[in-house]
Each structure stands twice: as structure tokens, then as C-alpha cells.
Amino acid sequence: MATIKLDQLAHAYRPNPQAPSDYALRPLNLEWRDGGAYALLGPSGCGKTTLLNIISGLVRPSEGRVLFDGRDVTDVPTEQRNIAQVFQFPVVYDTMTVYENLAFPLRNRGMSRSEVDGRVREIAAMLDMSAELNRRASRLTADAKQKISLGRGLVRNDVAAVLFDEPLTVIDPALKWQLRSQLKQLQARVGRTMIYVTHDQTEAMTFADTVVVMFEGEVVQIGTPAELFARPAHTFVGYFIGSPGMNVLPARVEGDRAQVGGSTIRLAQGYPRLPDGERIEIGIRPEDLRFAASGEGLPIRISRVDDIGRIKIARARFEDHDLNLVLPEGAQVATGAGVAVPVPDRVHVYAGGHLVEGEA
Ligand SMILES: Nc1ncnc2c1ncn2[C@@H]1O[C@H](COP(=O)(O)OP(=O)(O)OP(=O)(O)O)[C@@H](O)[C@H]1O
Numbered sequence: 001m002a003t004i005k006l007d008q009l010a011h012a013y014r015p016n017p018q019a020p021s022d023y024a025l026r027p028l029n030l031e032w033r034d035g036g037a038y039a040l041l042g043p044s045g046c047g048k049t050t051l052l053n054i055i056s057g058l059v060r061p062s063e064g065r066v067l068f069d070g071r072d073v074t075d076v077p078t079e080q081r082n083i084a085q086v087f088q089f090p091v092v093y094d095t096m097t098v099y100e101n102l103a104f105p106l107r108n109r110g111m112s113r114s115e116v117d118g119r120v121r122e123i124a125a126m127l128d129m130s131a132e133l134n135r136r137a138s139r140l141t142a143d144a145k146q147k148i149s150l151g152r153g154l155v156r157n158d159v160a161a162v163l164f165d166e167p168l169t170v171i172d173p174a175l176k177w178q179l180r181s182q183l184k185q186l187q188a189r190v191g192r193t194m195i196y197v198t199h200d201q202t203e204a205m206t207f208a209d210t211v212v213v214m215f216e217g218e219v220v221q222i223g224t225p226a227e228l229f230a231r232p233a234h235t236f237v238g239y240f241i242g243s244p245g246m247n248v249l250p251a252r253v254e255g256d257r258a259q260v261g262g263s264t265i266r267l268a269q270g271y272p273r274l275p276d277g278e279r280i281e282i283g284i285r286p287e288d289l290r291f292a293a294s295g296e297g298l299p300i301r302i303s304r305v306d307d308i309g310r311i312k313i314a315r316a317r318f319e320d321h322d323l324n325l326v327l328p329e330g331a332q333v334a335t336g337a338g339v340a341v342p343v344p345d346r347v348h349v350y351a352g353g354h355l356v357e358g359e360a
Helices: 048-056 098-107 113-126 142-154 173-190 201-207 225-230 235-240
Strands: 004-011 025-032 037-041 063-068 083-086 161-165 194-198 210-215 218-223 247-250 252-254 257-260 263-266 280-284 289-292 298-307 312-318 321-327 336-342 347-351 354-356
Touching (some): 004 048, 025 048, 037 048, 037 173, 037 201, 048 083, 048 161, 048 194, 083 142, 098 113, 098 142, 113 142, 113 173, 142 173, 194 201, 210 225, 235 247, 247 321, 252 280, 263 298, 289 321, 298 321
Parallel strands (some): 037 194, 037 210, 083 161, 161 194
Antiparallel strands (some): 004 025, 004 063, 210 218, 252 257, 257 263, 280 347, 298 312, 298 336, 312 321, 347 354
16 A cells, blocks of 8 residues: 655646646646545546556656655556556456456465465455356456456555546446445455546545546546535536536626626625636535525526426526526425525635635
């Protein structure tokens, strides 16, 4: 196990990068705690795989260093980094049995027969594969093969970290739920540093204690699932996490007032130091807007109410913008006019996409 530190790291696939957009990974400093359960979350093309491959050594960063427990491994090849990696698609030996597949990484390291047997049976039990140990891998479904890949990633207990790159892509949706929570339990039990790459917020939130959110080659927020939800550090985080995502509205902010079109929204704090020339927006979660038929609030017109079971979502227009409100269970709201009342201390202010701290 190891603490993994990325020091002034950046990566460009093209030579002589100049503009930020030339980088697949923009400069970052990041420390992955020993034994932590991390998710690396972001949309397609944001640089997740690049970052993972830099940690495993498949890609050499064009700038900066990778340190394992303080040791510089930037130029150390993958095989010597002691990393287990699980990919999107199964990597198994078809001619071997499930048992032999799981035993392979251990036998390779010269572990004794009884130790190998103990580890293989333990991992198989964790993955509900004990009954299939003697079956040949070629006879198994894609789901089962991917479970073997997961098992092979988890079977060694001497690895610096286990890296998962969208490991549940080929798994049947019903089994996905089960495997996702099993993986979380496994992580807690084996206590190894694990980094799980995904573009699926539910997968990230279920697996990780700490979620690292990436957007356009940049790490835009690192936090617990609750922190990401409560205080998105970037408009992208607000939009990407939560269902529906945060409402983001262009605004003019002066002191403790935000102006959206002809409406004024009171803020919990003042914002005297907003940078010049940046796009100013406010973000309000649909959960932080209360609907009222009339009274003080933002004038809205509800066009549709979607009942999605536990909650209802009102789709509305406000000052020429779309606005979503989450309505509590049992709320009876018809389409038409009303007001939306925001919780003042949950209205966030953003400049150029990044959260700005208010001043009391
Ligand atoms: N070998 C490569 N050569 C050149 N450009 C690359 C290479 N690999 C990735 N890129 C580019 O780097 C950027 C980041 O890609 P990366 O695969 O790291 O993103 P990702 O978030 O993992 O996306 P996905 O979820 O689609 O795999 C993208 O613009 C991609 O086109």
C-alpha cells in the first residue's frame, strides 16, 4: 500500500503545449491517501484515463512527478510499480479455470501453495464465485469474466494501489447494483488504496469516500459526495452531480444581491471582490427552491411537473431561463404561475465557472 502523490503533474499528448487546451491534463497537485477509496469522475474525454495511466506508468507525464510513499516513480515502468489494474473489458485467460485465473498473479510472485489457496478462496467467496472455481473461463458469460478480472485485481495484498477503469461497463444493469456495493465492502475490508474511474455519478458516490471531479483536463473539486452536493466548487460539479443538476443562471452580483433579469435574489453574504471580465453566475439546487402559489419569491411559470416516484420535479421558466424545482412528496402543484423561494445560504456565486467565497 502507498500514499500516491502527484507533484506539479501535467500531460500533453502533443509536443510544445502552449494554451491550456493543449493539455489532456492541466497542471495539478494531488495526494491519494493510503487506504483511501477514491472515484475519478468526469465526462468522456476529460482526462480520467490519462491520469490513471500516469499513476500506473502506462503513460509518462510530460511535466511533473509521481511519488509512491515519497519515492519518485515517474520513470519506473508499470511492472515495477506494484499496481493492480482492472479495465473496462475482461482480461482473463480463457484456457484456465476461474481458480487458476485468480491464482495467477499470486503464483507469479512465488507465493506458497497454501497461501495462494487461502487468498483465491477468500476472493472467490467475496465475489460469489466459489461454486465456479473449477469452471473454465471460456465457458463463462461476459459478466462472470469481468468478475474474475475484478478478483484478479483484488487478490494480491501487496499492491501499492488498485486502479479500476470503468470496470462495470460490460456488467448487466441488475448485477451492477450488487457488484457496486460489493466492491465498496471489499474496499473497506481490504483497506487498500483504490481509484475508480467512472463517468457515472451513482457509481462514484456508491464506491468512494472521496470523489475527484474532472472537467476539461482539470481537477475542479475533491470532496466527499455530501460536500460535492452541498457546495459545488465549479458549475460543472453542480450540473453533473445531482438529478436534476443545479440550476445555473447568469447574474449580476452587487454586494449581497444577485440580479437575474428583472428579479433580485438575496444572498447570505456579500461579494465585493468578484473578478472583472469573468462570467458571473449563480447556482441554486432544485432541492433548495420552495414553491409557493403566490407571495415573496422569484416569479416563475411551471410548464410541467414530472412525478418520478419519491419526488416530483417542476420544470419552470424564470426570467427567460429554465429552472427546476424539487417538490416534496405529496405536493400538489399545477402548471402555471407561482413563485420560487430560494434558501439564501444555498445560493452559490460563480466567476468563470469557479465558486467564489462570500464575505460576511
Ligand atoms: N494516446 C493519445 N494521443 C493523443 N491524444 C489522446 C490520447 N489519449 C487520449 N487523448 C486525448 O486526451 C484527452 C483526454 O482523454 P482521456 O482518455 O484521458 O479521457 P477520459 O476522461 O478517460 O475519457 P473516456 O471516458 O472517453 O475514456 C482527450 O481529448 C483525448 O482525445
